[in-house]
Amino acid sequence: MAGMALNSDTPQTKTTSSLINDPRVRGIFYQILTVVLLVLFVWTVAQNTIHNLQRANIASGFDFLKGRAGFDIGQSMIAYSSDSTYGRALVVGILNTLQVAIIGIITASIIGFIVGIARLSNNWLIAKLAQIYVEVFRNIPPLLVIFFWYKGVLTILPQARDSLVLPLGSFLNNRGLFVPKPIWGDGTWMMLVALLVGIVATVIIARWAKQRQMRTGQPFHTVWTGLALIIGLPAVTFIALGSPITFDFPIAGRFNLSGGSVLGPEFMSLYLALSFYTAAFIAEIVRAGIRSVAKGQTEAANALGLRSTEITRLIVLPQALRIIIPPLTSQYLNLTKNSSLAVAVGFADVVAIGGTMLNQTGQAVEIVALWLVIYLTISVSTAVLMNWFNSRMALVER
Amino acid sequence: MKKTVLSAALGAAVLGLASAASAATLDDVKAKGFVTCGVSAGIPGFSNPDDKGEWTGLDVDYCRGIAAAVFGDAKKAKFVPLSSKDRFPALQSGEVDVLTRNTTWTISRDTSLGFNFRTVNYYDGQGFIVKKSLNVKSAMELSGAAVCVQTGTTTELNLADYFKANNLQYNPVVFEKEADATTAYDSGRCDVYTTDQSGLYAIRLKMKNPDENMVLPEVISKEPLGPAVRQGDDKWFDVVSWVHYAMVNAEEFDITSKNVDEKKASGGPDIKRMLGAEDGGKIGTDLGLTNEWAYNIVKMVGNYGEVFDRNVGPGSPLKIERGLNALWSKGGLQYAPPIR
Secondary structure: HHHHHHHHHOOOOOOOHHHHHOHHHHHHHHHHHHHHHHHHHHHHHHHHHHHHHOOOOOOOOOOHHHEEOOOOOOOOOOOOOOOOHHHHHHHHHHHHHHHHHHHHHHHHHHHHHHHHHHOOOOOOOHHHHHHHHHHHHHHHOHHHHHHHHHHHHHHHOOOOOHHHEEOOOOOEEEEEEOOOOEEEOOHHHHHEEEEEHHHHHHHHHHHHHHHHHHHHHHOOOOHHHHHOOOHHHHHHHHOOHHHHHOEEOEEEEOOOOEEOEEOHHHHHHHHHHHHHHHHHHHHHHHHHHOOOOOOOHHHHHHOOOOOOOHHHHHHHHHHHHHHHHHHHHHHHHHHHHHHHHHHOOOOOOOOHHHHHHHHHHHHHHHHHHHHHHHHHHHHHHHHHHHHHHHHHHHHOOO | OHHHHHHHHHHHHHHHHHHOOOHHHHHHHHHOOOOEEEEEEOOOEEEEEOOOOOOOOOOHHHHHHHHHHHHHOOEEEEEEEEOOOOOOHHHOOOOOOOOEEEEEEHHHOOOOOOOEEOOOOEOOEEEEEEHHHHHHHHHHOOOOEEEEEEOHHHHHHHHHHHHHOOOOEEEEEEEEEHHHHHHHHHOOOOEEEEEEEHHHHHHHHHHHOHHEEEOOOOOOEEEEEEEEOOOOOOOHHHHHHHHHHHHHHHHHOOOOOOHHHHEEEHOOHHHHHHHOOOOOOOOOHOOOOOOOOHHHHHHHOOHHHHHHHHOOOOOOOOOOHHHHOOOOOHHOOOOOOOOO
């Protein structure tokens, strides 16, 4: 702006010196220079890589993904054997990463919210315990937390032959947690339908209840009705169908328990460590969010005669969430990225499996590129989802 | 105008790259004054730092042999400990000059990874170690076992093949570092640990109670372990190969680090030729080294038999038999082309 004003003041048209002195022209020049240098840098790196790969006679490209993997993976959510392709092995890794990230995010959020609220408790002991929790977990590197769970807690569990017997036919030993595996009989799909119907009905009822409350001021027990629908409908279907689900119980085999589902100590330690570690940060975010709601809001709500649960639900939380959600997104991204520490305890996440592939095929550049793309995709998707949630929660300005 | 600047700059970058990329490792090694070897991070007998922090082992001595041949000084060797995952990129990128890291010679490593193998400094085979208390006498009884294994190795692939071929079930527990895998086995996370048999004997010594563990009789694979160099650098490849052959030839001729001076003075013509005492000999200089190269190897490091005994054989805690690694004339596979 200043430059334009200067130009309009001076009557003579652009000379070289005025061009150099024009901040707008200079700005454009430096921007072009930066872009050119950046392109040049990237191009040089790419050329250098290609050149060196050719020099070392290393085949490049992504054809190797179609080859037979030849190695086995301990934890897989989809059918996988050593005859599967490298591509499928990578998918197994992605699913394992997503599994630990999603379950971890849910658990970390629950623990984080509880601890965050506990830190604001009027009860001295609860507040102090929450504070100690936060200070301990927040100040230890996540890798050590993983080792703590893996070496300190899970591998000192009893051997397979002396498994701890847990309720509901479950067992716990140093090979993991063995739980009965449900076997879906005929008509199980109807229960899924019932569950979906329950969820849809709850959403519709919640909308109707909100509108009615807006109109008439009459409240409605949405939560209880919803719970009854979501749990009740599938339960009724289950009984009506004559209990179609049976369970495969773990039994003692020669080396270990066989049958049932097993959550290995590698998964458990990673999951617990990430959850507990990230929960400490989430707790602080939650506390900050709640503290940011002015005290007058609570007092005003009190004066209006709202109950304390209503004050939290209707006054404090909606305002606190606006503060909480953006930093929460960062924590979710951190948790997902920290899951790559799985390699330390031998959990088959996308980094561990990619590392094996890298070694068997030697396609280092391709696999590192795949890693980057995979994590970028997961992170951007999480961020987009959280931004959408944030915009829904944001203050509606009129 | 912007375009011309850009293309001129790109052209300059291409020229710069073309001159930077040379493939003469021997010259590079001589210029920097030491040889950099990739070794494993700690396998007793092969490459392991001792209590003084000095690297010891069969693979380490191979590297010292290269240093002795190139510089006449076995100490001019630097060791880079590498995990099984890091070893190939480290060699490809030039971080190490040679990989002397109990690496199995396979066709895919020879071709698609862009390496060259020629000599085998240890003939190995993959085996299993189990706790005696499990009462397992054969690998065929291992169905349903949890097996600890190191990632990115031929071991991992052989394991999958062997269990599949014999219709056995197993649960692989895969670690990046050997130490993590063996600790997991030792603490009972796995029923079985598998690696090359030489490694099993070495690792057994490190366990809490070595006597409670036993190596099963089955050997399920061929594991010829030897040094690897980058493809397309024949001169360096020759140097690395002939270091091993010189050590084996020395054992054939009964030349040891102790009697090498005596042999050099009074040995037969083939011994004199090898040790560089022949008049007008140019075997060493043709190799790009001095004519004393083989003498230096034997003097400073020893012949193959000495190195074997000291690191993994009777002179070491491992006490592994020569077996396949005996000289060809004594029923083994170690055979070296003649030096003439």
